[in-house]
Amino acid sequence: MKQLLFSIMVLFPLFLLAGNVHAQQLGSFPSLLQEEVVDGETVKASYPKLTTYFGVGNSSSNVRYLYVWIPVPTNDVGLRVVSPMGELVPNSADAVEKGADKQKNISFDPGVAFEIPAEPIQVASEIIKSGSSTKWQQTLSNDDSNEIFAQPNGKFTNAVTHAALTAPILQGLYRVKISAEKATQLKGSFCLQMGALANSNGIVIAKDLSTLFKLVNNP
Numbered sequence: 001m002k003q004l005l006f007s008i009m010v011l012f013p014l015f016l017l018a019g020n021v022h023a024q025q026l027g028s029f030p031s032l033l034q035e036e037v038v039d040g041e042t043v044k045a046s047y048p049k050l051t052t053y054f055g056v057g058n059s060s061s062n063v064r065y066l067y068v069w070i071p072v073p074t075n076d077v078g079l080r081v082v083s084p085m086g087e088l089v090p091n092s093a094d095a096v097e098k099g100a101d102k103q104k105n106i107s108f109d110p111g112v113a114f115e116i117p118a119e120p121i122q123v124a125s126e127i128i129k130s131g132s133s134t135k136w137q138q139t140l141s142n143d144d145s146n147e148i149f150a151q152p153n154g155k156f157t158n159a160v161t162h163a164a165l166t167a168p169i170l171q172g173l174y175r176v177k178i179s180a181e182k183a184t185q186l187k188g189s190f191c192l193q194m195g196a197l198a199n200s201n202g203i204v205i206a207k208d209l210s211t212l213f214k215l216v217n218n219p
Contacts, residue, residue: 026080026082026088026191026193028046029046029047029050029078029080029193029195030043030044030045030046030047031044031045031046031047031076031078031195031197032044032076032078033075033076034076034197046195047076047078047195047196047197048197049195049196049197049200049201049203050193050194050195050196051193051194051196051203051204051205052090052093052094052095052191052192052193052194053066053094053095053096053191053192053193053194053205054085054088054090054094054095054096054097054100054189054190054191054192055097055100055178055189055190055191055192055207056097056099056100056103056188056189056190057103057108057180057185057186057187057188057189057190058185058186060185061185061186062179062180062181062185062186063177063178063179063180063186064177064178064179064186065175065176065177065178066175066176066178066192066205066206066207067127067131067173067174067175067176067205067206067207067208067209067211067212068173068174068175068176068194068203068204068205068206068212069124069127069172069173069174069202069203069204069206069212069215069216070169070170070171070172070174070196070200070203071171071200071201071202071203072171072200072201072202073169073170073171074169074196074197074200075169075197076196076197077114077169077194077195077196078194078195078196079112079114079176079192079193079194079195080112080192080193080195081110081111081112081178081190081191081192081193082110082190082191083107083108083109083110083188083189083190083191084103084104084105084106084107084188084189084190085100085104085189085190085191086104086105087104088191095205095206097207100189101189103187103188103189104189105189106187106188106189107188107189108180108181108185108186108187108188108190109180109181110178110179110180110190111177111178111179111180111181112176112177112178112179112192113138113139113140113176113177113179114138114139114140114174114175114176114177115136115137115138115139115174115175115176115177116136116137116139116174116175117130117131117134117135117136117137117172117173117174117175118134118135118136118137119134120170120172121134121172121173122170122171122172122173124213124216124217125217127173127209127212127213127216127217128209128210128213130173131173131209131212132209136175138177173212176192176194176205178190178192192205204216
């Protein structure tokens with residue numbers, strides 16, 4: 001895979017969670033590369049495409065992996081994770097794991113990382129076979145962003161990260177790692193949101209390779 005240049009940014013504006021709001025109303029999610037002029041000033045433009053996943057932790061570990069299918073090359077991807085999901089209300093387009101609502105007020109200190117396979121996996125029919133055998137490489141990560149609203153304990157420990165690339169992320173399979181602090185269990189709910197550019201229709205996030213295979217090959 002072509003060399004990637006990654007840069008972490010924390011540009012998610014500060015705001016307070018209040019009331020029942022949709023995940024798409026978390027607030028603007030500025031991209032890393034796109035800009036626009038607002039009131040005479042050049043600012044980062046928000047991602048036009050957002051894919052949202054509501055999940056629950058794994059009480060036997062401090063790590064969860066989610067699998068992502070990106071259908072077209074893109075050169076700007078952002079990830080943000082908040083915990084707990086609180087009063088965020090999923091809409092019909094969001095993926096929601098069973099039990100997420102029951103744990104909606106239970107939080108953990110989330111970290112997030114974007115991982116790529118050792119060799120590109122670009123054919124949808126190979127998601128399970130190649131995804132199960134590949135070695136994964138972490139490319140970018142973030143933990144404890146003070147630009148995101150605080151967790152219930154008042155600490156700014158939610159996570160945001162972006163990838164700026166010298167060459168586009170290829171179409172294919174990727175993995176997102178969600179983690180809790182060392183020596184703690186990943187218990188509670190979370191909301192993962194992936195932002196992408198306008199040409200990135202059809203990004204899919206799933207809890208495992210089998211589910212992703214079905215969603216991608218039998219939409």
